[in-house]
Amino acid sequence: MYELERVEGDNRGDVRLYAISTCVWCRRTKKLLEDLGVGYSYVFVDLLDRDPRSEVEAEVMKWNPRCSFPTMVIDNKRCIVGFQEEEIREALTYGG
């Protein structure tokens, strides 16, 4: 099992971010969410031990078969791969 870290903010649904701690695009994505004031949960996959990491990777692969990061999943419906600033803004500013 692994735990998601919670960042408080406006409720725009269930926003989950799978990220890597050393990845600059992941950091830009986190910063964008914070600038937008959106509440979200995240996990740094590279900081997990082997088993929880495999668990996260299996989850990410359902949405993004290449298993690349950042991967953002909104309300278990929509997935945004990479730091796609416009797409993220659009999805989280106007309620998707």
Add this chain to the structure above:
Amino acid sequence: MVDNIRVTSEKVEGLYRKLDRDARNAGYNLNPDTAFTRELVEGLLVNEKRYGYWACPCRVAEGDIEKDRDIVCPCDYRDPDLAEFGSCFCALYVDDEIKNGNKKARSIPERRPDRETREHASKEKEEAITRPQEAGSFKPRLPVWRCTVCGYLAAREEPPLVCPICKAKKDRFERFL
């Protein structure tokens, strides 16, 4: 996994300068957004401490060099990504257009195949190398490109953007094999 690995700003600066010099000498460019680039260099140093090698800061490393070799920076995907998107996956390396400020670096799709495909490909490669070849049927596994300026040969899908030896541009390469 241990978190909170810190590296000093002197170390970051030192590696940044070295990578910048090496890139220029081989016809590549680091991202001109120096704050962005320094963060990636810091990531390389963190991964050096974690794994003992410069695993890509934007990918998850296994911690086993045999499995991570393709993502040791500069990764196997840098040059095809530079040719197609103008930057590598992290945007540590960029093409002239981005370097000169005519285009912005952006987050690009992952080129690295998934784990299953990688394992399959490495088995196939081994078989292809050990398979006996008939006389006169030699076919290289990759195209070989020749720099018409200095004769440098490169076996890869596409020629480099710039010849690492004499700095001639990509259009000066011809198909050799």
